[in-house]
Amino acid sequence: MKAQRYGITALRRVSSTSIHSSGESPLCSLRPRSRIAAPTSLQAPNLRHGARQLHSQPARRSGQPQTEASNPAMAFPCLDAIETKSAKLEARSLSTGPEPTYTTGATEVFRCKESLLLDWGGVLPEFDVAYETWGKLNADRSNAILLHTGLSASSHAHSTEKNPQPGWWEKFIGPGGCLDTDKYFVICTNVIGGCFGSTGPSSIDPADGQRYATRFPILTMEDMVRAQFRLLDNLGIEKLYASVGSSMGGMQSLAAGVLFPTRVGRIVSISGCARSHPYSIAMRHTQRQVLMMDPNWNRGFYYGKVPPHAGMKLAREIATVTYRSGPEWEQRFGRRRADPNKPPALCPDFLIETYLDHAGEKFCLTYDPNSLLYVSKAMDLFDLGLENRRVATDRRKERETQLKQLGSRPQGNDPSCSLTLPDLPYAEQPGSSDGELGASSPVAVDSRPPEDLVMGLAGLRDIPTLVMGVASDILFPAWQQREVANALRLAGNRNVAHVELSEEQSMFGHDTFLLDLKNVGGAVNNFLG
Template identity: 55%
Template sequence: MFRLPRLAPFACRRQFSSVTPRFPCVEAHATRESRLASVAASPAGPEPAYARPNPTSYTTFHATTPLPLTYSQYPLPSFDIAYETWGSLSPAKDNAILLHTGLSASSHAASTAANPSEGWWEKFIGPGKALDTNKFFIVCTNVLGGCYGSTGPSSIDPDTNAPYATHFPVLSIFDMVRAQFRLLDHLGVDKLHASVGSSMGAMQSLAAGWLHPERVGKIVSISGTARSSPSSVAMRYAQRSVLMADPNWNNGFYYDALPPHTGMKLARQIATITYRSGPEWDARFGRQLRPLLSDASASTPRTPALCPDFLIETYLDHQGEQFCLRYDANSLIYISKAMDLFDMTAPALDALHIPEANGAVLSASAAPDATRPHVTSHSKSHPPPTNPPAHLPALAQGLAPLAKIPTLVLGVQSDILFTVEQQREVVDALRLAGNDSVVYYELGGVWGHDTFLLDVLNVGGAIRGFL
């Protein structure tokens, strides 16, 4: 019988327990917590850590007429909408473009005299650009539920003189758009030249046409959807879950204490994975490791750590760090939930009982004709769906109020959050509903969902031509 040689006791044992492990990434969280705790102990509290924009950089519209809400029996008694503008409103007030933001953006889409810092769509707004300020009057708001000047969970509840926190009502995309149209009424804009939006902004853009088809001249929907897919709902649920698991979240009542910074950081890391694409990360990071510390010996084999080793890990860590104290956690929860709830199929819309619909949702007997020829308008198109999803007629029925509004739909082939299949679905439903003025483009590239922020040539060119 074969036997292994007998070794002396403990001859092969390494004294792992004698080495105290260090986790710099965890220690960084503790350091931030300590710093925030010292700020929270001061009379000013921790709120300045959110780094909200200077209120003098935007204009605030205060509405005193109650705003009906989709999911609440009680209206919002009053509310504020922060907004910025570029260009000049024409004497006829017919050149206004309402620019809708993504989930966490402020109204600062481009630099202004009041705020010369670069905006989130800086290269798309200005003379001769996609949104040409020589021709158009651009209006961009911070959405209802946000934290950059508009009323949201961090705003003061007039009944309690304390932040609403999670006493704030659940919102819908339609509520956000309804508040924006109150602003347009205030500005004297009866009809928009166009409603333009990307990501969640594309949802708002479609919702604007649905709520007020008579007040929207054109629609631009970039990397959006007419109904949130299960995969995007799952991703946003994961973000909310890690945020709400942070003990500092405290059921949303953290405004006089420590903010849930760790949960926000992790939520942003999950979100970043959906915003950019695998091909870009392959080219940008590959499997490169972060540089070793300067005192490490090049001749010593690298020992993997349980903290970030790969460059892609350090990138996600940086993205989370940059965001975790810049945005209100409750706003992220409320607005991402509104995105999940968005569904423009006829049964879903009919169940909402939105007053502005004015009977816009067709009855089943008036549903679009599924045998209607597939129209290929002046755009790059995809073939008519050979096996259309079962919900397509219901979506076409829901989008029927948009049948007379020229619409541009842009999709990105590397987008994993709002896939090109969802863009094609919007196009097919609009055409099935009778819209013969749908322009559709699919863009290549490796930037994924964030292409709408980065591809000035193709995204900007398509918008400029359409408008």
């Protein structure tokens, strides 16, 4: 396989050399180019195996006159860059392997030796939770705030003595800040399933000493929260002053109150939801599919090999589209091209394209691809409705009984630790006269929340809660935060603060929680008191 890959690379180099032999890019010249050189002996085996020939002309039909092509072949520097990166990763020392070390610096690590039973039947025999803290815990341990992260964030929310690099919420944490470290003891963890120090797919399975990879069990938001509360137990913190989170963290913040209502004093949920909705599920599904289609993903067993960096780059580009808003990009980029003096290209050409390309490139080797799959799937599964919680509770009880009979770990390839495709593919359901939703039926997103969700959030009736949304957010639209606030009020919570930032207040879309210190930080600071 390695020889074949290098053969393809050699073919592309030969093709590129012959195309650019005049010293000019074909994009900058309409002058006929010389014919591509015949493949070398190194390339021949790859041609027999059907390898693609980039920059080459189509094969001539039998009897066709040997004339030059009408136009020069397009250059693809974006693909060349991906191939170059793959070659560099391939050439890394075999002693260390090409997989990057996913880290953001020094953290504290809580190592839990007690097993953690997961909602979908999997078990972590032991696990680590990486965390960082700011401020001081007071004498009665009543001033702790648990800060929950977004999907790809580490525990490094703010700089520390051990790690002075700015954190992802650097301006929001500190003396006199949104999370005032003169008053509060702030704790932030890397979620289980992640790759910044907590146990995840890239971690070692203690059962056999090998990396979990895709033998890692399916997770839920609730599983992540249970692991966090094991850390709180270890720190001797019985009750949180507040549970605070944005995006995925906003989901976890609500889940913490649902799972441990007597241990959470206040809840802050920013740009989150109480149940994942189809649009966000669809976008995360697309990212996972792009990643899994990268041949380097190898069904998750890429550790020690070339990681699926191309799939990760594309997945991040898709995600970035959902993180910001159209009006912001209209102002920042408009229809401007990176270099209007050059002919259009199929590679990144408009400024918005180069921005997305940069965002994907910057991310593709800084987060473990398997962690992206598992953590994003946990977001999709999130639903605090009563029925989903009841089914999960019954499933956990049944699994606990099984584990007592089988021992501490699942034996063999247990299907209860995996998810499978449905037996029948989806088929469009036509609308009916009795009011069933059809393909063109409108859906009211600001109507009364479903009773199932109201009942599911009933345990939060006595917990003061701040729910924030942003009108320009397309990933977690503002109606989802209104749904949470309305459901809480209908469940009997008389202390719900709902803040919605208009497009005039913020055009940053979903990323507003990272950028808007005045509006987001101010609202949180006022709510915490």
